[in-house]
Amino acid sequence: MKGFLNDLYYGFPEIRSLMFLIPPLYWFRREIAKVFINQIMDIRPKTILEVGFSDAFLTKRISLSLPDCKIFAIDTSLNGVERAKKLGLKNVVFLCQDFFETKEHYDLTVSMHVFVLFDHRKALKKLKEISKISLISLTGVSLFTSYHRPFHRFFTGMDVNIIEPEDYVSIAEDEGFNVEILKVNHIERSYIVKLEVK
């Protein structure tokens, strides 16, 4: 049953994306994607690893903004990968791969709304092996995240590791990163973190 619900939730991104038809959620997602793109354009990487692309909402925007950049977009959902391949994004390689199994190095790692699923210290250690610079979004405590958490756990069996920006900064500094908090959405409490290996 759990496997079926997880496949339903992550294997069919467009079904999950229906929740983004709720206007504020869609707007938040667009807003946070814009900050990612501005940052990526400043960094001008030649290679990017995107972790957990899902319906390729961010991938499409990166692909169009940096046509000369090679993007490796990974997700653990095989269904999602098959669907994304049909988008025909020329500079993107879609792969069914677990972030923690990644071996290669990239100029930049990006990930929108995925690292909330990971143990933060374990994920930071992995990021350090892969890229000197990373941009990830996370979520702090809000009414929205409190409601979303049990819903997510029910469908995927995975917890959402909500963390306040200042707590994340302290963990990431301890793991050997220079950390910058770039944007906080005060309703959804999502924020973007720029991490640079010291």
Ligand SMILES: C[S@@+](CC[C@H](N)C(=O)[O-])C[C@H]1O[C@@H](n2cnc3c(N)ncnc32)[C@H](O)[C@@H]1O
């Ligand atoms: C909450 S969705 C976020 C999707 C998208 N980035 C967005 O902002 O809409 C999380 C995605 O991460 C993927 N995922 C979960 N664990 C993963 C892992 N260990 N490695 C790669 N992808 C993972 C899931 O399959 C899912 O598509």
